[in-house]
Amino acid sequence: MNFLDYTLEELHEKLVNKEVTAVDLVEASYKRIEETDESVGAFLGLNKEDALKAARETDEKGIDPDNILSGLPIGIKDNILTKDVVTTAASKMLEDFVPVYDATVVEKLKAVGMITIGKLNMDEFAMGGSTENSAYKLTRNPWDLNKVPGGSSGGSAAAVAAGQVPVSLGSDTGGSVREPAAFTGLVGVKPTYGRVSRYGLIAFGSSLDQIGPFTRTVKDNALVLNAISGYDSKDSTSYHGETTDFTEGIDKGVKGLRIGVPKEYYNEDAKEDGVIKAVREALDLYEKMGAEIVEVSLPHSKYGIPAYYIIASSEASSNLQRFDGIRYGYRSENVESLEDIYVKSRSEGFGLEVKRRIMLGTFSLSSGFYDAHFKKAAQARTLIRNDFDKVFKEVDVLVAPTTTTTAFDIGGKIDDPLAMYMSDILTVPVNLAGVPSLSVPCGFSNDMPVGMQIIGKHFDEQMMYRVAYAFEKETDHLSRKPSLKGGA
């Protein structure tokens, strides 16, 4: 049993027809992890006993033919709280932290009968684009083990790409689902801000964070988003609107739709022209399918990176104040005073990149720099958001590359924080504007997967999935499977 060969609907059908049981699927997942995770390194922790118990209960109850996700295994990024299962955010700070409640998304997954297999590696506190900032281990790209899987949800991406689980959850503050999805040939979504409850997601940039699933297919992705989205009284920023079925109208095709091509996202001088070539081929296909391709401009795009790094780091510096060594988390033993507990616990518990972000955020919020940094970034954010609002009066979706290159080499950027930050250039504007974006595989460059993002209007994920689905149906990128080997 290999999860790379089946969609969620196909697995569900097998469960309903009693070709397999939920226990079989959970065991298959652990077997695949055992076979492949020594080289991939996706998981930080497994909860085998609980998962098998849940699977047995599901089998005893019988699979509900109307509940497509029931009995299916899922992996969870380690910044999402799982009751009684250690949750570290890949930080030494939370090495032995045991949550006393489930995140809302985890509760919702349990409610539909999905079975959590384990917790997935990431950049510490979701800060990074390669998963190399994990305090615990390196995660490798299943398409080439010498390359990064992207980040910060690198473990979530690698686990699905390696066929260990059919689906996983990640979180996206500035591209942390879409970039790893692009690097590993998967479908990954950053929903509209407010669509998914953030309750129980360890906060990074609270005005930007959203949880989203990784899957192999577009429809699978929409199905899992159906399960985790919705209003939550425990997250006052969650969306009050009606619940939406994201699969509704997914097969309506793109005939007559207007697809915007933001020219700022197509830098033809980019280092790797194979990426833009693959996306342009996708645009040609859309045109053949009857969509109208319209060139548009998002003129403030280049201010996305500076605005994002000020806002996200400022919010992080505030959010991460809670790690003080008192109520939970790492406490330094080498302390004499209360001040010592704070300073030494934080200095020993946080890794280098987390310290950099806290420092940048503290600086940007400090008196004397607040206006030039934080306030200015918030104003730039308004202009970026206005750019999107304006083009969305003209077009139904925007299509652009998710990243400027395919997955880079392990160690390639880790000593150059600025180069690492710049790799988020095509993903951060979406978080600043709050709009949804779905990255889908659209081809290969140098034998590595290329991702294309389909950006939708606020709360119009349906259109985004519809446009993605039409492309997936006409192409065959899924038939190519990762090698789980090192590069040449």
Added chain:
Amino acid sequence: MAINEETVKQVAKLAKLEIKEEDIQTFTTEMDSIIDMVEQLEELDTEGVEGTYHGISHHNVWREDKAEEGTDKEALFKNVKTRKDGYIEVPAMFDNGGSEA
């Protein structure tokens, strides 16, 4: 240079972080190039532009003023390192306890 080693030490103090003496120089250089990058925003004309501070437009969220079951107190103590008589125990704050005293 947008910032120097003194500024880095000052910001670290505000953030309750300690940067090791041998790392200060590298940290300052990296921070300096990051701050240079974010200060690209200076060239942007934002005269009269309102700031956006939330993910979506914000409104007040109300709920009925009704008591609800909270998290069990014992459960909240699960991750506490040291406790005494139902409280979290920490080193003395006064009598030489606080460095700022």
